[in-house]
Amino acid sequence: MxxxxxxxxxxxxxxxxxxxxxxxxxxxxxxxxxxxxxxxxxxxxxxxxxxxxxxxxxxxxxxxxxxxxxxxxxxxxxxxxxxxxxxxxxxxxxxxxxxPEDNGRYxxxxxxxxxxxxxxxxxxxxxxxxxxxxxxxxxxxxxxxxSIWWETLESMLAKARQISIDLDGVEHRFDTVSKREKYTAFDYITDRFPGNDEDRFVAAIDAAARRAGIDPLAIVESExxxxxxxxxxxxxxxxxxxxxxxxxxxxxxxxxxxxxxxxxxxxxxxxxxxxxxxxxxxxxxxxxxxxxxxxxxxxxxxxxxxxxxxxxxxxxxxxxxxxxxxxxxxxxxxxxxxxxxxxxxxxxxxxxxxxxxxxxxxxxx
Ligand SMILES: [Zn+2]
Structure with a gap:
């Protein structure tokens, strides 16, 4: 789906x-x-x-x-x-x-x-x-x-000038030099959040991040x-x-x-x-x-x-x-x-x- x-x-x-x-x-x-x-x-x-x-x-x-x-x-x-x-x-x-008698707002x-x-x-x-x-x-x-995939994605895109990521079995490459390119990649990848295969989605972001020199669990550790x-x-x-x-x-x-x-x-x-x-x-x-x-x-x-x-x-x-x-x-x-x-x-x-x-x-x- x-x-x-x-x-x-x-x-x-x-x-x-x-x-x-x-x-x-x-x-x-x-x-x-x-x-x-x-x-x-x-x-x-x-x-x-x-x-x-x-x-x-x-x-x-x-x-x-x-x-x-x-x-x-x-x-x-x-x-x-x-x-x-x-x-x-x-x-x-x-x-x-x-x-029903209580008019307080909580x-x-x-x-x-x-x-x-x-x-x-x-x-x-x-x-x-x-x-x-x-x-x-x-x-x-x-x-x-x-890992916290949305934070991993942010850290990876903030650092990298280019990333590659496997989404649904297809390797996607993004230039991520400018701020605009970084947001475009973030939104494109986030749009592909597959509710029914979230483990695979998280693993794909983790793998892409490691290739870009980002350790996903180090982000969790720091936050x-x-x-x-x-x-x-x-x-x-x-x-x-x-x-x-x-x-x-x-x-x-x-x-x-x-x-x-x-x-x-x-x-x-x-x-x-x-x-x-x-x-x-x-x-x-x-x-x-x-x-x-x-x-x-x-x-x-x-x-x-x-x-x-x-x-x-x-x-x-x-x-x-x-x-x-x-x-x-x-x-x-x-x-x-x-x-x-x-x-x-x-x-x-x-x-x-x-x-x-x-x-x-x-x-x-
Ligand atoms: Zn939550």
Missing amino acids: RSKYTHFGLRARRAAKWLAIRGGLEAIALATTSRLVKSRSSRGVIFTMHHVRPERAGSFSPNAHLSITPDFLEQTIEMLLERGWIPVSLADMPRRLED MAFTLDDGYRDNRDHAYPVFRKYGIPFTMFVTAGFIKRTR VFSEAELREFSREGLLSLGAHTVTHVSLAHAPLDRVVDEVRQSAEFVSRVSGTRPESFAFPYGDSSAACSREFDQIADLGFSVAVTTRPGLLQPANRLTPTAMPRVSLNGYHQNTRYVRALLSGLPFVFAPGAPAKPSPSHG
Whole structure:
């Protein structure tokens, strides 16, 4: 089956997409501020983040949407607290939506994949405001048995002047001297993300990277918690650890026995590291092609009380009835302005253009 991840296009399409989304957020921010339109009421929001770290130098950053600064995180938290949003842990969220008399609005913060910068740059902000947060760790990243293909691809293209890669049995060559050529190669390769043969796709990127002098697991080593670091950090009171599979595979494309293995083993990994069985799970990639009803049911059957997707949306009381299919709102590196967060919290972006503000991607979730 062809990948459904067709939104990754060439450089122009990429730029046009982010600009269109920003334009939409600007318009909604303006309309709600001037009370031209009324915000939709909601009872909760779960934020998605990946990297939290200071801005990096370098003009080639195809994964920039996955990285926000600690300043933006702090500004966002201050804005939300001022507006009365109440921080809760993710595991508490379904219960908070139960009481029809409760008019409180609740927010939960989640960080996917297990990046070390979550401790170094996000945690000090959460600690300052006493805000609980959940980190979804990918066991294979922590154990250095699986590379992070979108990061491998970025590092390889940043360095190489030419690459060759085997995609679907065909050797592709790319000149990657200019920034434009690097983005074109990134988008072309990412467009070929084959949901149903992800292992082969990751292996092909790893092989191409090694030929270009990049060690894929060295990137994981430099970006992701080690098991010992995670064990120590898991003692922090505000932090809950959630499971996020072993290999970060798209579960909807995997056979059922692999789904069960990935989920069970990642939960056991978190239990072993933290001493506590995880209550929560995040679906890798998390969009509608990567997680659907079979996966939502499996996660419930395997004993998780809450699971999050990257389907964009705010929470209503009805979401408590499907706690293993929770939508989230992405704090996106391209839209680091609290005005845009306010626009998202109006609920209007999800009505006018479902999916647009946080359109899922292979490297999202
Ligand atoms: Zn992830």
